[in-house]
Amino acid sequence: MTTQTPQAHILSQRVVELHESQTLEMAAKARQLKAQGFDVINLTLGEPDFNTPEYIKEAAKKAIDENFSFYTPVPAILELREAIAAKLRRDNQLDVKAENIVVSTGAKQSLINTILALINPGDEVIVFAPYWVSYIPMIQLAQGKAVIVEGKIENGFKVNPQDLQNAITPKTKAVIYSSPSNPTGTVYSKEELKAFADILAPYENIYIIADEIYEYITFERNYWSIGAFENVKNRTITVNGFSKSFAMTGWRVGYIAAPKVIADACTKIQGQFTSATCSIAQKAALAAITGDISFTQEMKKAYLRRRDLVLDLLKDTPTIKTYVPQGAFYLFPDVSYYFGKSDGKTTIRNAYDLCMYLLNEAYVALVDGEGFGAKNCIRISFAAADEKLVEGVKRMKEALNRLK
Incomplete structure (x- = not known):
């Protein structure tokens, strides 16, 4: 009779010690809830919400047609x-x-x-x-x-x-x-x-x-x-x-x-x-x-507008400590004010708990800052449509207001 080898003995030590990407982990949790029929606003992934420009796609199609394979x-x-x-x-x-x-x-x-x-x-x-x-x-x-x-x-x-x-x-x-x-x-x-x-x-x-x-x-x-x-x-x-x-x-x-x-x-x-x-x-x-980078410039204008939108939506929430990002499409606020707070059911011990609370209670998916080397912060991606950002921040604020 043979016994099952523990996983840690099967895998290399480098794999056992390797952490899953926190951004991909939270995105997967958001997809699971969405698959169950919940209206999840996903603000986790660092991905433009724009489609690849046509001239780039046409170059790929041409390469396929010319058998550049x-x-x-x-x-x-x-x-x-x-x-x-x-x-x-x-x-x-x-x-x-x-x-x-x-x-x-x-x-x-x-x-x-x-x-x-x-x-x-x-x-x-x-x-x-x-x-x-x-x-x-x-x-x-x-x-x-x-x-x-x-x-x-x-x-x-x-x-x-x-x-x-x-x-x-x-x-x-x-x-x-x-x-x-x-x-x-x-x-x-x-x-x-x-x-x-x-x-x-x-x-x-x-x-x-x-x-x-x-x-x-x-x-x-x-x-x-x-x-x-x-x-x-x-x-x-x-x-x-x-x-x-x-x-x-x-x-x-x-x-x-x-x-x-x-x-x-x-x-x-x-x-x-x-x-x-x-x-x-x-x-x-x-x-x-x-090619022409006008598409890229238009994307940048949209991100700047969205950055300012999110900052404006959060300005009346001083318990979320913010700053002004100069690039990319993320806000990384300090949310340590909420550590130790509870809604009567869930007690927030850290940023991960807060992200899970917001996912389960507000159906807004964010990423905690632990994996980014900043345990007091969460990452909000504003690479999303304006209406999703407005609704997402609204839900967040309502859920946060229940933490006392």
């Missing part, structure tokens, strides 16, 4: 890499060529490729918090150690340069941040990035991973890339993609611009994992990056 070079077709490099030279002042570009199956793969290419067991990676939920698990998969440097809500969640300086040790191998930030919408200015660059420049073994996936969704200032600074350009990996800027989340196309030695390493890794991303999606991405 065979393997391509692992880092992508040359035309796409050249177009991305041209965009980065023109718009971001990055000194790159096609050989510095690796296109992957989404910016998420671009990030894990980069982290696996750089990080050895025991290496430290400084992470600006609040951070995107997948940074820490990716570092863990590479057997590195995440060192958290926190930005406070009072400062728009921006990291203080001195705190970055204080976090550097002989084991520091990389620094990773996003601007605009997921989950906060924080955007670092040219002057702020220069302060970081000047701190990191003397450390020749420290690399910068700049996640710029929300680049086109900035509201209040010109965008700047840290890789444009001469003193760190040879140690900066810029990560970007097409999901947010061109409403192409399901197409799964992301890319890095990196020093050639790192680009070659990422190509080597990708060659063993997935090889090149979808050939049809590459042609769609080529059309996107060489």
Whole structure:
């Protein structure tokens, strides 16, 4: 007679210790309730609610009709890499060529490729918090150690340069941040990035991973890339993609611009994992990056209007501590006022409890801040129609008012 092996003994330790993405977890819970017939307003996922522009879809259809359906070079077709490099030279002042570009199956793969290419067991990676939920698990998969440097809500969640300086040790191998930030919408200015660059420049073994996936969704200032600074350009990996800027989340196309030695390493890794991303999606991405970006500008206007709408709807609720996001499509308020409060049935101990309470009582799906490195906060995505935002905030306020 054999006994069943416990799950922990079947699976590798890296999988056992790996957490599910909190954003995907809450989205799944929202879908379950919706499938049961409840009118759930889902404000969890970081996904544009716009359709991919027609000219991009037409390029994909043309590629299919022309049988562009065979393997391509692992880092992508040359035309796409050249177009991305041209965009980065023109718009971001990055000194790159096609050989510095690796296109992957989404910016998420671009990030894990980069982290696996750089990080050895025991290496430290400084992470600006609040951070995107997948940074820490990716570092863990590479057997590195995440060192958290926190930005406070009072400062728009921006990291203080001195705190970055204080976090550097002989084991520091990389620094990773996003601007605009997921989950906060924080955007670092040219002057702020220069302060970081000047701190990191003397450390020749420290690399910068700049996640710029929300680049086109900035509201209040010109965008700047840290890789444009001469003193760190040879140690900066810029990560970007097409999901947010061109409403192409399901197409799964992301890319890095990196020093050639790192680009070659990422190509080597990708060659063993997935090889090149979808050939049809590459042609769609080529059309996107060489085409008219007026669609993107219209999306940005809609997000700005929605940001202001949500802030206005919440302004009479001082128990929700807010700030003004400068980019992306998220608000990340502090909701710690409600910890310890109860409606007589449910007691709120933390942000996760509050999100579950709002899901079950108001049918509004949000994401708690624990996985983003900010346990007092929740993430509200305003990538949703105006009427859903109005109704969602109305339901939230009614449910919150029952907590005493």
